[in-house]
Amino acid sequence: MALIEVSHLTRTFRVRGRPAVAAVDDLSFAVEPGEMVGYIGPNGAGKSTTIKMLTGILVPTSGSVRVAGVDPSRKRTQLARRIGVVFGQRTTLWWDLPLRDSFDLLQKIYRTDPARHRHNLEEFVELLALGDLLDTPVRQLSLGQRMRGDITAALLHDPEILYLDEPTIGLDVVSKGRLRDFLRTLNAERGTTLLLTTHDLQDIEALCRRVIVIDHGTAVYDGTLAGLHQQGGSTRTLVVDLVDEAPPISVPGATVRRVEGPRQWLSFPADSSAAPIVGAVVAAYDVADLSVQEPDIEDVIRELYSR
């Protein structure tokens, strides 16, 4: 049985005087143990609403959710021991308390085995470089530091599933990279199932083999990242630096998108090889340099939405 089962899930919100709006509309998917799933979509697509139903915060209007075999909204506190949740925009830590106190309290309210708690804490403090921050009140932490604290807090009780809602929002490039490494390690070594919503498609490229794209509350794509490129009709780009300025290059299998002095951008289908095109260009022109750009997933998704 799948660890997360969502079936014909719908949640509507009634705003006074206006017709009900469906934030999530007839959504179905399943996640197996150990998967890392990227859950993406534009603002207001229903990502957070889905996470809130998976954690039991919101009660579905119709359809069903089963997580680890139980209905989250009916067994919320019971399920809480088996999941970890990180909201990028708000902290689950106690604002005025030092990190250490928050972690101690979590050990008690989750009834985590003390030895296990110590072991986990040591490991996460090491991996996330939290050692110097343990005695700092949460309100004095920077966003990146707080996020590391929140992730530790969400994992100390060995959850089977970790939900991350925009975990890298507002983080700098280095912090983002470190966080992605950590999540990859977590999944590989502990087999923790990860479901993350994000705006940052690099999160997805770095972490997730599987992507669910949601728009207007419905899944418009569910599959591999590679498949997403194919379905979105994505293209790769060959950037050619010629020795001299020239009229647009004409070679079979590629079209010129842009010309800027001696530099030209040629696009070709993402699933075809760059080699024959490179060969043709080099044979016909004086080339100073060449590079290939991979397709931009944002464009791919924009393409999907526009259908």
Place this chain on the structure above:
Amino acid sequence: MVDALVDFGRIARLWVRASMAYPASFWMLTFGSFVMTGLDFAAILVIFGRVDAIGGFSLGEVAFLYAGTGLGIAFGDFVVGRVERLGSMIRLGRLDTMMTKPVPLLVQVLADEFALRRLARIAQAGAVFAWAATTVDWNLSRVAVTVGMVVCGSLIFCGLFVMLASIQFWTADSAEAANAFTYGGNALTQYPLTVYPSEVVKVLTFVVPIAFVNWYPALYVLGRSDPFGLPGWLQFVSPVAAAVVLAATALVWRTGVRHYRSTGS
């Protein structure tokens, strides 16, 4: 249930420790609260400087009534006072994060930023009670009814605080309206109900049953027959009133939680 109480204690203790980091601030707030709540009783003393009785009740008897409702609301405020902040917890998204933790939501709401300075109100009402008790002609059954009065009164106020705060699940800014019932009810019952029209007494008996917090059990303890001619058994049914209020509270709270809409994002 035991687990929930233990968790309440753990979370509350942490907050108390955090507030004790600023002892001067703690004692000033506590002392201020003690004085502020004491002003109500000072007003009663001023009135008794001019008259011998209010609504047919002597100073000692009015003090007993005052302490009865005062202890009820003070214990209620001490234990569940934080629930007033439910609306802001919803707005700030704190409720979402609480809902992902393995402790009953109400326990987390009540323990959040738990403050010992609320004990000041209990101390003030307790002081008035101690004085009023010296004027009572005690016997065993009156002691029993008095204990029942304080326990049930506290439970009734706990229930009312939580029930009325639950309305914030539907409308986030109803905290002020809720105060009209709780603190307003407390203010009304600081005086003998004989000073009000009988309609007010009926509302306080059958609609918002705050009369069971102090008025009916106090009539028994003070050895008075019901001035409105209502049946004498009402003086013993405060536990029933408390049970009804708590059952209604549980229902409203649960419905509120299932109706919760969270905030955007």
